[in-house]
Amino acid sequence: MTTGRRRLEELTLNSSAPPGQLLYDGWLLRFSPGKAKRARSVNPVYASTLPLEEKVGHCERLYRERGLPAIFRLSEPTMPDGLEACLAARGYGRFDTTQVREAAIDPAALAGPEVGHPRLEEWFDLVGSLRGSPIAQRAAHLARLAALPLPMRTAAILEDGAAVATGLAILEGEHVGLFDVVTREGCRRRGLASTIVAALLRWGREGGAMHAYLQVEEGNDPAIALYDRFGFTLAYRYWYRGRPQEGP
Numbered sequence: 001m002t003t004g005r006r007r008l009e010e011l012t013l014n015s016s017a018p019p020g021q022l023l024y025d026g027w028l029l030r031f032s033p034g035k036a037k038r039a040r041s042v043n044p045v046y047a048s049t050l051p052l053e054e055k056v057g058h059c060e061r062l063y064r065e066r067g068l069p070a071i072f073r074l075s076e077p078t079m080p081d082g083l084e085a086c087l088a089a090r091g092y093g094r095f096d097t098t099q100v101r102e103a104a105i106d107p108a109a110l111a112g113p114e115v116g117h118p119r120l121e122e123w124f125d126l127v128g129s130l131r132g133s134p135i136a137q138r139a140a141h142l143a144r145l146a147a148l149p150l151p152m153r154t155a156a157i158l159e160d161g162a163a164v165a166t167g168l169a170i171l172e173g174e175h176v177g178l179f180d181v182v183t184r185e186g187c188r189r190r191g192l193a194s195t196i197v198a199a200l201l202r203w204g205r206e207g208g209a210m211h212a213y214l215q216v217e218e219g220n221d222p223a224i225a226l227y228d229r230f231g232f233t234l235a236y237r238y239w240y241r242g243r244p245q246e247g248p
Helices: 005-015 052-065 083-089 120-131 135-146 192-206 221-229
Strands: 021-024 027-030 042-044 072-075 093-104 152-159 162-172 175-183 211-217 233-242
Touching: 005 093, 005 162, 005 175, 005 211, 005 233, 021 052, 027 052, 052 083, 072 083, 083 233, 093 221, 120 135, 120 152, 120 162, 120 175, 152 192, 162 192, 175 192, 192 221, 211 221
Parallel strands: 042 072, 175 211
Antiparallel strands: 021 027, 027 042, 072 233, 093 211, 093 233, 152 162, 162 175
C-alpha cells in the first residue's frame, strides 16, 4: 500500500523543518539561511483564502526584511490553482525539479555490511566536506537537524580517516526518510551508496518503519537507478520558482 501524497509531503516538510518558520494563511514560510532550499522557501501546504497577488507580495516583503531571496517551493499534491502562473508573471523562473520517491521496505533486500554511526556533530562535518559546503552552511545544517524532534540515525563509511560515503535516516511513525546520501567523487561505482542505504533502511525497519521515502533531483540517473534497486518508485514531483536577479 502506498502512502497518500499529502502525507508524504507532510513527512518531507517535517524532516526538513528549520528552527524559524511561520504559518501564513495555509502557507509555511521558512527562513533558514543555509544551503537547503526546503528550509528557506515558501511552501503552500493547505487551502487558503487571501488573493494570490496579496499573499505573494507579503511573502516577498518578509524575505526581503531578512535578507533572503523569495523562493517558492511548488509541490504537485498541494500547489494552489493559479500560483504557477502568478509567479511566472512576476518574473519567477522554474528550477531544480525533484522527485519524491517511496518504497515498502523489503527486509530481504537489506543485507550488507555495517557502517559507522558518528555523532551528529561529527557527521554533519563529514557531509559538508564531501559536498564542499562553506562553514556557515554546515552550521545551518547542524542547527536544523539538532532541532528536529524526531529520531535519526547517521551513517558514514571512512577510509584512512576520511569519509567516502554518508547518509542520514529520520524516523516518523511507520516511515523512514533517507537524506544526504553522498559518495566522494572518485569513489563511486563501488557499492558504497548501496551499503549506506541498506544500513539506514535496516535501522528504520528495526524502529518500526514499514515504508521509506527520499528526494532525488530529476535527471540524476545513477541515483535513481540505485533507488530503483531498493523498490523506490515515483510518488510526485516538486520544484522551485525564484527571480534570476535574486538567485536561488
